[in-house]
Amino acid sequence: MxxxxxxxxxxxxxxxxxxxxxxxxxxxxxxxxxxxxxxxxxxxxxxxxxxxxxxxxxxxxxxxxxxxxxxxxxxxxxxxxxxxxxxxxxxxxxxxxxxxxxxxxxxxxxxxxxxxxxxxxxxxxxxxxxxxxxxxRKNQTSSSILLAPLLRGDLPEARKSLASLAELYGSPERVIIEGILRAMAEVGELWEQNRIEIYQEHLATETIRNLLAGLTAQFHSPRPETGKTALVSCSPGDSHALIPLALCTYLEIRGWKAKNLGGSLPAEQIARAARAMAPDALFLTFTTLSRLDDVLETKERVQAEGISCRIIVGGRGAQAARSLLGKNQILVAADFEEGFQLAMGVNVHA
Known part of the structure; x- marks a missing residue:
């Protein structure tokens, strides 16, 4: 058969x-x-x-x-x-x-x-x-306090909301996970549900970029540097570059040096970047199953360049192909924290 x-x-x-x-x-x-x-x-x-x-x-x-x-x-x-x-x-x-x-x-x-x-x-x-x-079910969940200012593109108000979240959660990495990522997910869900306009999604995206840049400056290396470097990219052909930006900010706050390749790079260019930078970990966002072969090609090209870094993927597509990816020595992370632990060599599924 x-x-x-x-x-x-x-x-x-x-x-x-x-x-x-x-x-x-x-x-x-x-x-x-x-x-x-x-x-x-x-x-x-x-x-x-x-x-x-x-x-x-x-x-x-x-x-x-x-x-x-x-x-x-x-x-x-x-x-x-x-x-x-x-x-x-x-x-x-x-x-x-x-x-x-x-x-x-x-x-x-x-x-x-x-x-x-x-x-x-x-x-x-x-x-x-x-x-x-x-x-x-999604409609019944309470909204993040960041959501309204993001959809208006109101950066000063968004910063005030972020300051409130910082007081609530204490650590900057939790602000990213519980505050910014949650708000980003809500914006995506509202788009999926046809409840916001395209311009609102764009306003939210640009406001989040500014918030993340402010976080990096505010919490520059609050923890001891690990001496490790991460290369972060969308999977080839994917142009949704906001998650890689958020992940870079998260990793930098956790003491890593993070290099962001953004979106839409072909596998060949990601592999060349890996050869040039010799990262300890390569992170790829993987949002849809249609990108699976692009992810597998990236892994093969990185290995062909003689780079033996951990390759970690996350996103809806990664979860759907978890077993196959594991057989190809590609690690699948459910969230930023799990990705960080996998990059540090922790067996999170033990």
Whole structure:
């Protein structure tokens, strides 16, 4: 069976561009010929979601991560539901991939590839019910005192709120974890739930950058320096550079020297940076399963450069691929504190 799955995955890889084009064409035909008002709500975002879902499928097929596909589908259903795109739009996405696969790839490979999609299609009402419950739970949680000033881009008020959190939590690292990271997560969730405008998300992002810069200056090396250096980056192709910035600030406060590569660097450049800086640890943010092969490539390139540092990843995609990453000597951290402990050589799962 595994032989057939591998062969099916290779065929999917070879036909991916064609399959993706067919999926997008079918979705556009639905818009053009059926004039469905509910499909006009997501608009071209549905095309982007269809392409991203295809990249997730490629990782799932290649690495036999069918269970992780379920989690990704629940997350996507939550986004579709909160944005008002609806279950039918997600059905269109799944059906388009299913039809493209069955119409392009020969049997029996097409049947192996289509099976998980057909299972998701059958479970879609339950997936959306779980997504709505998840969104409702998030709506019921209390907001961080940082949230309102962040969404207004009110830096002076945000600094006052941060000072209150510093008095409450005492240590600067806890301010980052309990204050800034929590607020960042809330901003992300509000975007997922379509409850804030794009400009508000941008205001919040820039205000957080300023807060983090202030923290570094305020708590410069409050603990003895460890003599260790960390290299921090998004996974290749990922442009969400705020988490690496927050992690660098956290590590510097904990006594590390942290170098931030930001986002969108290819694996080759991350590996060259590792060769030049010889870090004790390389941290990669890994937000979606579609980046899995980029993360694995980065690890291979770093090792090819003769660098033997610990490689630590975190994020939703990392959790979904935890077992596979572990087999490839890549450590998975649930949060900043666990990442710090792993970088220090502590076996947090003992």
């Amino acid at each position: 595994e032989h057939f799955q591998d062969e099916a995955s290779r065929t999917f890889d070879a036909e991916f561009s064609r399959l993706s084009s067919l999926v997008q064409e079918r979705i556009q035909m639905e818009w053009r010929f059926h004039d469905r008002e509910d499909f006009k709500v997501p608009g071209f975002h549905l095309l982007d979601a269809a392409v991203e879902f295809g990249k997730v499928l490629r990782a799932v097929y290649r690495h036999h991560l069918q269970e992780a596909l379920q989690e990704e589908a629940v997350w996507m259903a939550a986004v579709f539901d909160s944005h008002g795109w609806g279950q039918d739009a997600f059905s269109l996405l799944l059906d388009s991939w299913n039809i493209a696969i069955l119409g392009t790839i020969p049997s029996p490979e097409c049947n192996l590839l289509a099976k998980p999609l057909q299972s998701l299609r059958a479970e879609l009402p339950a997936l959306f019910a779980a997504a709505r419950e998840r969104n409702q």
